[in-house]
Amino acid sequence: MGNLFIGVAPIFGCCLSILFLAKFTIPEVYQSLISSTQQSFSQVSFMMPTFNWLPMVIFLVVAANICIGGFDLSSADFDNSKQGFWQAVIFLILVTLIISITPLQDDLLAVLSHFTMIVIVISLFNLVISVIMNLIFRFI
Structure with missing residues (x-):
């Protein structure tokens, strides 16, 4: 199962580094993002602060x-991730079953x-930046 986490570690590392970068460079936007995550899924609204x-x-x-540069996983990363995928799925199912019967x-x-x-807010933000950069580089 460790191979799964080793293979996808760059994704989590990049997301966390962007999160901390936002926290220290644009704290108003970061705080707005974090406060939007404390709402339920149906109530999410994001207002861009000054x-x-x-x-x-x-x-x-x-x-x-x-x-x-950070989200560019190699084929070796994907191959390593495949090795631990099913173990992680079984582990998550077992943990979910155990949690569901606890108080x-x-x-x-x-x-x-x-x-x-x-995670959803950070991932959507990273997706938007990636799409914008991809479009810019296609036209340059």
Whole structure:
């Protein structure tokens, strides 16, 4: 199962580095993103806060470089990930079954929902940056 995490580690590392980069360069936008993740899935609304343009440009340039170079997984990464995929699926099923019969399932569900929203917001942001950079490079 470790091979799965080794193979996809660049994705998680890039997402976390972009998250921390946003936290320190554009804290207003970061705080708005985090507050939007504390809402339920049906209530999510994101309002762009006011921000300073210089840190935003620095953030976009660094985040674009991370998106362009960091998410480029090799075929060896995918092959290593395939080796541990089914073990991870079985492990997650077992953990889910165990959690579903414990009295802590509501608290764990709230934590997982919050974590999932953070991952979705970061992933969507990274997707937007990747698509924009891909379009820019296709026309250059």
